[in-house]
Structure formats: C-alpha cells, structure tokens
Amino acid sequence: MAGSQEERDWLETLRVKPGQKVDLSAWPTADKPNGHDKDAAEARTAEVTQSLAQLQFLLYADARSSLLVVLQGLDAAGKDGTIRKVMSGLNPQGVKVTSFKQPTAQDLAHDFLWRVHKAVPGKGEVGIFNRSHYEDVLVVRVHELVEEKVWRARYDHINAFEQLLTASGTRILKFFLHISPEEQLERFAVRLNDPTRQWKISEADYTERKHWDAYTKAYEDALERTSTKDAPWYVIPADRKWVRNFAIARIIEETLLSMDLKTPKVSVDLEDIRRHYHAAVAAAGADAR
C-alpha cells in the first residue's frame, strides 16, 4: 500500500523544509495530486483509510510510540471534515481528538502549553488536535491578545516542547489547510443556504475575513519558524476536499509505515499457558460428563 514514487514526490512538494521561507501566495490551494483525477484519488483514499486502520492497530500493539496530528486552518478550511473523512475508520479506542477552543480561566492561569501538554497522545495512541498551541501565535497575534515580545518568544517554546514529545516517541505531523478566500466565501454561502447547517454560522466567520492578510502573515511566520525535521508542516491544497483527504491520508500512512511498528514479543511462557489451556479443556470435558 506504499503508493507510487509519483505520489510520494507530490506529497514531498507539500512539506515545508526546515528554514525554508514561506510565501503562501506561491503555495497552491487547488493543486491536484500528480497522476490522479478525482475518481482515482477517492479510490486511493478509500484504500489508504483501510491501511490506516491496520497501521493504527500495529501502533497500539507496538506501544512504543505515538502519533500526533495537528490540524490548522482558517474558518471553513476543512478541519472538522478532515477528521470525519480521514479518521472515521480508525478504532476510537486508540484515538483522542482534542478541539482547542477559547482557553478557560484555568488555562489562562497557566503557560500556553499547559492545556496542550495534558492532551498529547500516550504510547500506542493517535492524538488529533483540531486547532492547537499554534493559535497562540495566530489568533493571539492577529488580535493582539498579548504583547509582541510574548508571542515572538513562543516559536522557541513550541519547538522545545515538540522536541520533548519527539524524544519520548511521539511522531508529529502538522497540516495547514490552505484555502483561497473565494473558496471560503463559497463554503459560507453553502452553509447559509443549508437549513441543517445554518446553526453553525457565527458573525465571527465573516468579521474575521477582514484579517485575512494578517492571518496569512502569522501563518507564514509560524510555518517558517516551526517546521522541523521531526515535526514538519505540510501546506495542504484544501480548496478541493478530495485532494485534501487524499494528501493527509497518504502522509499519515507514509509516516506510520516509516515507524517500523511491530507486534511485541510474547511476554509469557506460551508452553506453560498451553498446559493451563489443556488442563482447562480437560476439566471442561469432565464437567460435561
């Protein structure tokens, strides 16, 4: 299920290399995967989500490492949809999704990574962050909720924190869902005219649009400053949902495949257990007589 070299080459174009300057206007929002049209990509995504379920079982069995997936993007970029479409086939027993909303008073009484640290996946688990500690250099910066010197210092805090997680066996993948302003507007229009989804609309969805350029700048800095070898950012062309789902599913699959996951050694004396077993069968037979 490892996919073609052509696929892997395309996925690699989405990764922000450590130290690379990021000008988001040069990153496509509506790119298509090399060699796949929509039908082919959807068929591949269906295969890959099956593969993810198997790999998740190995991650759980192996229990030496964990996977943390960070989803970031503007309103309507598709964070919820990605979780629903890419992650729904996983066994919920090994998945922990955390949606970071407005911090509580208790959160604010601590450093900005306090609430995040509590939510990281344990060994064998997949953690999914719907928004994350990156909001503390995004919305917080755009709305000037703290002084500049405070949010500027956070890139280093974030890198040190992610290195701590990496060192204890967590693989980190960070996805920026990159959509165009036109696509966002189109998605808002769809919500506005869909009676089953109107309740999801808030005034903020629209009023935040005037900060588009400020958010873009904040994302560019975050991607530049925090895309590391062990915790890379990927800029996902997210105007088309099928491209987004394919790209994210495949990147997660490649990462899990690279982790050398295996079922653990047997920790008990199987021969002794077999003796137990035969004794139990014999006893059951005696009971039945």
Added chain:
Amino acid sequence: MAGSQEERDWLETLRVKPGQKVDLSAWPTADKPNGHDKDAAEARTAEVTQSLAQLQFLLYADARSSLLVVLQGLDAAGKDGTIRKVMSGLNPQGVKVTSFKQPTAQDLAHDFLWRVHKAVPGKGEVGIFNRSHYEDVLVVRVHELVEEKVWRARYDHINAFEQLLTASGTRILKFFLHISPEEQLERFAVRLNDPTRQWKISEADYTERKHWDAYTKAYEDALERTSTKDAPWYVIPADRKWVRNFAIARIIEETLLSMDLKTPKVSVDLEDIRRHYHAAVAAAGADAR
C-alpha cells in the same frame, strides 16, 4: 431505520428490569435475534452503524445531552471487539473511549468514582467505558480487595452517581457481554495459535477462570442492584460476535432515536449575515477586476 417490532421485542428481552432477580444461567449466551440469520443480521448491523453516525452528528449538533455506553464482561467476552466493530464508523471528534485498568496510586487516594467522574462525556459527546466503576463491585469483590461492607455500600453510591449524570442529560446504557466458559476457552485457544495476537495473552487470563462462579455471582448482584429505568443493564448473548454487534448497535440506535435530537435554532441574524456575504462577494469581485 427504526427496525421491526420483532427486532424491538427481542432487544427488550435482553434488558434487566429494575428489581428483577438475575440468574445468569437462565440468560442465553448463544441466542439469535428473532427473525435474523447471520447474513441478515450483519447486513442490518451495517445499516445501523451508518444510522449511528448520523445520529451522533445530531447528538453533537443538539448539544443538550450525551450518551454513556458501559461495556463489561469477562476476559475475551468481546469488549474491544465491540468498540472496533460497532463504533469505528463514528466521528472520533465526538467519541471518548476510556479503558479502566488497574487504578493508579493517585486514583486509590480518592473515592472509587473519582477517576470515573473525570471521564464522563460532555454534552454532545459519546462516552464509551471499556470496563468501568463496576469493577469496584466485581474484581474488587472477587479478590477481596476491600471489606464486604465497603463494596456492598457501593451499589447505592453507583446508583446515586448515575442519577446525577442522568439529571444533567446523560443517557446511560450498560452492556454485560455474556459468554459461556466454553466460548472463552475457544477464544483463548485462537489467540494462543495466532502469532499476531499471542502477545495479548497474560497468565491472568487463565488463572482468573477458576473464579468464574464468583464473578458470575458478583455480576448477578450488580445487575440486580443497579439496573434502573434510566441506566439499564442489558445482558448481551455474546458467544456469537454477529449477534453481539447487532444487539448493541440496535440498542444504541433505539436509544438515540428516543432522545428527540435536533439541530439547534439559528443563533445569529441570518439576514445580517447575508448582507455581510453579499458585501464580501462584491469586494471579491472588485479585487478581481
């Protein structure tokens, strides 16, 4: 998707009525659902899991109530398998699975419901307990980890706790996965001969078997003392996995259907939002020129 009266009648036979005496030897482990053979039941279960995904979305949107599913059963009864087979289609964003293992030192420094209370689902969420507070009247009783008067008092504590959850909008479903000793032995044998699953075997799986009758008695008391109108126990015939999955999926579906879930009223002025939208479209048009 509500199913036939015949189906509902059969499901109702699995419910422990409040105050009912429970003699587990009289409850089938290998019953079949009225009117369904294996193929028909599996087809129905596939339909029902799709329905559960839709109902979960409504539960999340509605955000006035939550669902707590408690899974109990002896080793190899199928708790993990139920989660994988019945719950994997759910959106992991709204599902929280908690596996209660040996309590930690910190857990033991508190009352037995302390760690459980922290794990209950919030409004809009589905919580799944893989084992639960019931272990405190099961394994704790069988192995005499506390005095009898301590575990005996716990039935009342549990009922009061579950009433608290019910009063704040949590629907509780408790499933006892009822298997025969022969089926358990068969499942251990399968694990023993499957190289990908041998690592899951522990000595305790076998040594616990000698306490079968003590566990049965402890379950009978727990089912009798804590099956209430609002937090019923169901005794699931679990020797056949397809029967187990069908029964549990359908009971959860019936429960969600009975909860009168609906999407919330729109909380914003849609006309005002439409004006925002038209202004944004006009501005986008002006930019494009």
